[in-house]
Amino acid sequence: MTEQGNSAPLALDRADARVKHEAGIGGAVRAFLDRVRSGDLGSLPVIVGLVVIWTVFTSLNPVFVSSSNLVNLLFDCSTVGVIALGIVCVLMVGEIDLSVGSISGFASAMVGTLWVNQGWPVALAILAALAFGALIGSLYALLFNRLGMPSFVSTLAGLLAVLGMQLYILGSTGSINLPYGSALVDFGQLMVMPKWVSHTLAAIPGLAMLVSGLRTFARRRAANLSTPSVAGLVLRVAVITIGLELIVAYLNQSRGIPWMFGLFVGLVVAMNYALTRTKWGRSMTAVGGNREAARRAGIKVRAIYLSAFALCSLFAALGGVLAAARLASASQQAGTGDVNLNAIAAAVIGGTSLFGGRGSAYSALLGIIVIQSIASGLTLLDLSSSLRYMITGAVLAIAVIVDSLARRSRASHGRA
Amino acid sequence: MSESPEGSASVGELVLSLRGISKNFGAVSALTDIDFDVHAGEVVALVGDNGAGKSTLVKILAGVHQPSSGTINFRGRPVTLPDPRAALTLGIATVFQDLALCENLDVVANIFLGNELSPLRLDEVAMEMRAWTLLNELSARIPSVREAVASLSGGQRQTVAIARSLLLEPKLILLDEPTAALGVAQTAEVLNLIDRVRARGLGVVMISHNMEDVRAVADRIVVLRLGRNNGVFEPDASNQDLVSAITGASNNAVSRRAERLRAERDHSAQAGEQRP
Numbered sequence: 137m138t139e140q141g142n143s144a145p146l147a148l149d150r151a152d153a154r155v156k157h158e159a160g161i162g163g164a165v166r167a168f169l170d171r172v173r174s175g176d177l178g179s180l181p182v183i184v185g186l187v188v189i190w191t192v193f194t195s196l197n198p199v200f201v202s203s204s205n206l207v208n209l210l211f212d213c214s215t216v217g218v219i220a221l222g223i224v225c226v227l228m229v230g231e232i233d234l235s236v237g238s239i240s241g242f243a244s245a246m247v248g249t250l251w252v253n254q255g256w257p258v259a260l261a262i263l264a265a266l267a268f269g270a271l272i273g274s275l276y277a278l279l280f281n282r283l284g285m286p287s288f289v290s291t292l293a294g295l296l297a298v299l300g301m302q303l304y305i306l307g308s309t310g311s312i313n314l315p316y317g318s319a320l321v322d323f324g325q326l327m328v329m330p331k332w333v334s335h336t337l338a339a340i341p342g343l344a345m346l347v348s349g350l351r352t353f354a355r356r357r358a359a360n361l362s363t364p365s366v367a368g369l370v371l372r373v374a375v376i377t378i379g380l381e382l383i384v385a386y387l388n389q390s391r392g393i394p395w396m397f398g399l400f401v402g403l404v405v406a407m408n409y410a411l412t413r414t415k416w417g418r419s420m421t422a423v424g425g426n427r428e429a430a431r432r433a434g435i436k437v438r439a440i441y442l443s444a445f446a447l448c449s450l451f452a453a454l455g456g457v458l459a460a461a462r463l464a465s466a467s468q469q470a471g472t473g474d475v476n477l478n479a480i481a482a483a484v485i486g487g488t489s490l491f492g493g494r495g496s497a498y499s500a501l502l503g504i505i506v507i508q509s510i511a512s513g514l515t516l517l518d519l520s521s522s523l524r525y526m527i528t529g530a531v532l533a534i535a536v537i538v539d540s541l542a543r544r545s546r547a548s549h550g551r552a
Numbered sequence: 553m554s555e556s557p558e559g560s561a562s563v564g565e566l567v568l569s570l571r572g573i574s575k576n577f578g579a580v581s582a583l584t585d586i587d588f589d590v591h592a593g594e595v596v597a598l599v600g601d602n603g604a605g606k607s608t609l610v611k612i613l614a615g616v617h618q619p620s621s622g623t624i625n626f627r628g629r630p631v632t633l634p635d636p637r638a639a640l641t642l643g644i645a646t647v648f649q650d651l652a653l654c655e656n657l658d659v660v661a662n663i664f665l666g667n668e669l670s671p672l673r674l675d676e677v678a679m680e681m682r683a684w685t686l687l688n689e690l691s692a693r694i695p696s697v698r699e700a701v702a703s704l705s706g707g708q709r710q711t712v713a714i715a716r717s718l719l720l721e722p723k724l725i726l727l728d729e730p731t732a733a734l735g736v737a738q739t740a741e742v743l744n745l746i747d748r749v750r751a752r753g754l755g756v757v758m759i760s761h762n763m764e765d766v767r768a769v770a771d772r773i774v775v776l777r778l779g780r781n782n783g784v785f786e787p788d789a790s791n792q793d794l795v796s797a798i799t800g801a802s803n804n805a806v807s808r809r810a811e812r813l814r815a816e817r818d819h820s821a822q823a824g825e826q827r828p
Contacts, residue, residue: 148684149697355677361684415671418657422665425656432616432652433666433716434637493656546702 174549193513217504222451230492235294240456241471248312248466269453311467324461328392342377407497425493573622597770615639643723
């Protein structure tokens with residue numbers, strides 16, 4: 137509006153005099169504070185939480201922020217993080233999958249059995265495990281769509297049933313060791329990016345933001361729509377690029393960025409694109425926000441549920457395969473214990489709402505880093521798993537409380 | 553709004569014809585043996601007391617509910633409307649009373665919901681531009697199309713819902729209480745818009761409790777009472793006649809009059825006379 141001057145016609149979306157439109161960098165900051173105050177928190181709580189957690193653990197044991205510990209952290213994040221990414225999918229449509237742990241365990245058992253015991257090619261074994269995951273998810277969707285079975289119950293049943301299948305195919309041996317030196321195990325334990333690759337990859341998000349941002353600005357100007365300030369965009373790009381490059385440089389002081397983490401981040405970015413920039417993602421958000429409205433808009437609601445459940449289980453299976461690679465074994469313990477809750481907690485802590493219709497793929501990334509930081513920090517302090525469970529539980533509770541409070545605040549401030 | 557949709561019906565053609573539509577919810581008969589016609593270039597007002605079955609009828613036409621019995625003819629062909637998608641594809645657009653907007657999405661996303669431009673790489677700029685064009689045609693007062701719908705007032709939401717129904721260039725528009733939540737200026741705009749839609753040769757069905765609005769735009773007024781047809785009136789019918797048909801007072805006289813009017817109309821329609 138400021139650039140247009142008085143003589144030029146107002147931009148198409150700036151013609152209404154009653155609306156405040158912030159301009160420039162100061163305006164962007166003010167708008168951000170306004171959003172936060174009205175309960176539209178986005179990723180803010182998780183970033184604050186992360187800073188607190190890292191400060192506490194570093195003061196207790198400086199090894200925590202050492203480059204080598206953080207690289208290990210990234211290896212650990214990738215497995216459950218992929219599962220959490222699937223949880224984001226089902227939470228977006230306002231449903232839940234409690235069986236992701238079992239599915240991941242069964243997928244790792246499948247890879248172990250088919251590859252090591254039956255002699256299948258490893259790629260085929262992995263594909264079979266992924267297909268099985270997608271099949272289970274489709275089954276949940278079928279039960280949900282056709283029989284109206286709440287996903288809470290069907291996936292709880294699935295948790296037990298799939299766990300039983302895992303124990304069955306592992307049989308009396310109980311665990312299968314994956315061969316060291318194989319590509320899969322190397323991928324899960326050793327393979328890191330060369331320095332130049334990681335630095336190049338770290339520069340890509342900023343460049344992509346800059347290019348697509350400038351192109352959008354040009355198109356908006358051509359369409360007589362207002363454009364945000366270019367300075368703000370450049371500032372954001374600079375902050376992100378410098379931040380990422382510094383992180384990468386720090387991690388490269390020890391082993392470097394794991395390829396497995398690269399895969400995880402790649403999936404997160406792809407999922408973020410799918411959720412925000414495609415018709416499918418728009419439909420997912422709509423179904424999560426108001427199922428009936430989505431149906432009346434002509435969206436195939438059942439197909440959306442099917443895609444959400446199938447994707448969730450598919451990601452769970454992939455997470456299981458990665459976990460098997462990380463541990464170099466497929467055992468009866470795989471996928472049991474806290475895997476389930478860590479995955480769900482990560483998605484929620486990262487800012488994906490349990491109530492549906494709000495969330496982002498990045499919440500899986502941020503959330504799992506919080507969860508794994510807690511686990512890693514407590515391990516470094518030599519605390520038992522009993523304490524780790526209690527603290528993780530408390531963090532999850534706090535995250536849900538923040539979600540609920542923010543939701544109430546949004547309602548009273550007229551934001552969705 | 554300038555060009556007419558392809559295959560647009562010629563004025564006077566029977567766009568929609570319902571025969572013997574009934575709808576039961578369990579033991580409750582919401583609609584019994586409803587006959588209902590809409591011609592191209594005609595605004596039919598659907599009036600009746602609360603619980604008369606107006607909204608149920610609209611929901612059947614929108615594909616939200618399925619009739620228990622009866623036939624639906626759309627542009628001369630018998631059709632079924634198993635889901636909202638089918639109705640939209642045929643060219644029946646609906647603005648629901650409970651507005652059916654997604655509060656967590658912004659205005660642009662709601663207007664284009666289910667009809668996004670370039671599905672694999674959403675064209676936000678084009679969608680925003682089209683959204684503003686539609687909203688400006690309605691003289692809408694929407695502060696920002698990038699705000700979530702949750703932050704809009706009832707009237708603003710109504711405008712968004714109407715804008716959305718126009719997006720698909722429909723053949724028949726169903727408006728369930730389109731002016732109920734609107735201010736004076738916006739009501740006038742919506743009525744103007746209904747006139748414009750009619751001029752383009754579309755059929756319009758409008759539910760309203762506001763007799764003033766109904767008289768202002770309707771070519772015919774169809775009265776429902778307790779789920780049954782209870783007469784068809786010209787817009788210049790006296791208020792007393794309308795009110796008694798709606799409330800059921802002096803029921804018999806009104807029914808007789810309505811029957812006579814409808815018989816004449818059917819007769820003239822069969823004779824192939826051109827409609828006004």
